[in-house]
Amino acid sequence: MKDRRLLQLAQELEWLGCKVGHYGAETSGPAADILHERQRELLATADKVERELKDAIRFNLSTLVGVEYYSLEQALDSIARLLVAVEDIKQSAAALPAPELPPKVRQFSRLVEDYVSEALPTAA
Structure with a gap:
């Protein structure tokens, strides 16, 4: 999976979510x-994140799993948590006003950062 792209989208989602909350x-x-306008942008970005996560499973499963570092079950569980969080953000953004949106998008960014850092091998 393109970790850089996912991190970038998570940051964009966080920024837009905070703006919608503001x-x-x-x-x-x-x-x-x-x-x-920010609401539309946030929903479009959330859709991009969702597609990125689903494409990682559908088209390139091998990049999810490091041979010794990350089991398939862990990878799928992590992606499932991210997908649930994205759906929660989309539902919150659709119902305005959305004062709970900024904390949700911040938490999502942390989840993505954790997911990416877990997927990276650690030096022994």
């Missing part, structure tokens, strides 16, 4: 327009 109380005017 503008979440606005219901009219220019701030509301910005909110709806």
Whole structure:
């Protein structure tokens, strides 16, 4: 899997989620327009993350599993947790205002960082 791409998308998702949370109380005017634009961008980014995770399983399963470092079960469990978190973020973003969104996207970024660091072999 392209770990760099996944990390980049997680950071983008975090930034957008915080922006949606920031503008979440606005219901009219220019701030509301910005909110709806950020909401669309966040949902599109969440879809990209979801596709990236699913493609990793579908097309290149071997990159999920280091021969000695990461079992298939661990890899699939980690990806399942990430997919559940993305779906939770999408549902929160769809229901405005979304004050719980910033903590969720921050937690998701940490999950991605943990996933990527677990997948890397450690020096003995």
